[in-house]
Amino acid sequence: MTITALDPTNTTASAEVAAQPSWHLAAHVVFPTHAEPELLPLYVEYGTRAARIDDAHDRTQRGWGDYKGIQTTDHQDTADRIFDVTSRRSIKVRSGERMSLATYFNAFPTSYWRRWTTVDKVRLVAQVRGSATVVVYRSNARGAAIQMATEVVGLEGLSGTPVHDVSVDLDLVPFVDGGWYWFDIVADGEDVELTADDVIVTERPREGWSVVNEQGETVALDLHITPALAQAGLARDVVRLLQETRKSSGFQVSDRINVGWHTADAALADAIRTHGVQIADEVLALSLTEADAAGADWLTDADLGLSLQVLKA
Numbered sequence: 001m002t003i004t005a006l007d008p009t010n011t012t013a014s015a016e017v018a019a020q021p022s023w024h025l026a027a028h029v030v031f032p033t034h035a036e037p038e039l040l041p042l043y044v045e046y047g048t049r050a051a052r053i054d055d056a057h058d059r060t061q062r063g064w065g066d067y068k069g070i071q072t073t074d075h076q077d078t079a080d081r082i083f084d085v086t087s088r089r090s091i092k093v094r095s096g097e098r099m100s101l102a103t104y105f106n107a108f109p110t111s112y113w114r115r116w117t118t119v120d121k122v123r124l125v126a127q128v129r130g131s132a133t134v135v136v137y138r139s140n141a142r143g144a145a146i147q148m149a150t151e152v153v154g155l156e157g158l159s160g161t162p163v164h165d166v167s168v169d170l171d172l173v174p175f176v177d178g179g180w181y182w183f184d185i186v187a188d189g190e191d192v193e194l195t196a197d198d199v200i201v202t203e204r205p206r207e208g209w210s211v212v213n214e215q216g217e218t219v220a221l222d223l224h225i226t227p228a229l230a231q232a233g234l235a236r237d238v239v240r241l242l243q244e245t246r247k248s249s250g251f252q253v254s255d256r257i258n259v260g261w262h263t264a265d266a267a268l269a270d271a272i273r274t275h276g277v278q279i280a281d282e283v284l285a286l287s288l289t290e291a292d293a294a295g296a297d298w299l300t301d302a303d304l305g306l307s308l309q310v311l312k313a
Contacts, residue, residue: 023123026113029106029194031091037082043105044091046081047098090195093132093187099194100184102137102145107182110138111175119172124183126166128153130192134166135184141177148181154192163195234268235275241301242283245310258287260309262294268305286313 032039084092093099101107113119124136131154137145153164170181185194225233242259251257259280263269272279272288280288294300294307301308 026119026122027108028089029101029126030088031085032082033088034082034085037079040082040085041103043101043103045100045103047100086193087195090193093185093192093194095187095190098184098186100182102139102180102182102184107180110172110181111178114172114175121172122170122181124166124168124170124181126183127163127195128166128185128192129163129195130154130190131188132192133186133188135186136168136170136181137183138170138174138181139179140174141179152188154188231267231271231274234271235279237304238268238272238275238306239279239282241304241306241308242279242285242310245299245308246283249310249312251312254284256284256286256313258289258311258313259283259285260289260291260295260298260311262291262298262307263305265305 031043084094086092091099108122110122113122126134128134132152134151134153135147136149136151138148139145148170149168151166151168153166168183185192238261246255246257261272263272269290272290276288279285291309295309298307298309300306
């Protein structure tokens with residue numbers, strides 16, 4: 001599933017720790033082609049019931065286990081129902097029936113996104129033509145369905161009825177051990193059409209992280225610097241300074257050198273002592289000797305706080 005920028009004018013979005021969260025398109029709801037009627041149960045489930053929502057129906061018809069078979073579409077019916085699919089992004093729901101997207105292709109794998117991304121919220125955005133009830137659910141690690149929100153839209157018939165937008169913001173906090181988000185739609189006394197249903201996610205960088213989104217890809221970088229990383233960074237600064245000194249002194253690439261060094265910075269001294277072997281290897285130093293004081297003719301880098309004597313071996 002590819003994350004793409006929601007705002008087409010914003011091709012690059014970066015966020016530091018204190019930045020505002022940004023929204024990105026995460027998933028489309030899709031439907032099979034008319035040539036694939038046997039695949040319809042992988043995209044939608046059906047049930048029949050009276051209009052509006054009641055708790056008894058949710059406990060039975062949408063519950064897992066023995067009751068699940070009550071609302072599951074008969075396989076002999078899929079050849080007929082496949083023609084309710086009006087495009088890869090839209091489908092008709094027949095009057096008085098209930099359609100669910102708690103399926104292989106159209107349920108949103110929320111716990112996966114919580115575990116492996118910086119996403120902290122999702123937004124369901126759907127468009128419905130006609131009078132309908134949209135019910136949003138989530139599941140838990142035990143597979144139990146929990147009703148999260150209900151939206152009632154539309155008052156007129158399908159013909160000439162404007163498209164009604166449904167938008168529901170949902171949190172990812174409950175999804176520690178597993179679970180999905182999905183929604184059901186109930187046609188209230190008339191046929192309705194579901195179109196352009198999307199899941200949009202918001203990325204809020206975790207504390208100490210930086211997030212960049214560009215051309216459909218998101219990268220999160222941990223900005224926390226451990227003592228070991230800080231020490232390795234100082235060692236790299238020493239290597240850089242020694243390489244610059246070799247070049248300015250006119251040494252050949254293969255020339256071996258002897259290095260004397262002195263610093264009053266305790267952290268820098270510890271870094272050189274710890275990474276001395278690696279530093280010597282990279283700059284072709286036969287020796288890396290710490291001195292009690294810098295000589296008068298030594299090179300001093302004020303920014304780094306390091307004095308060096310570099311001699312050709």
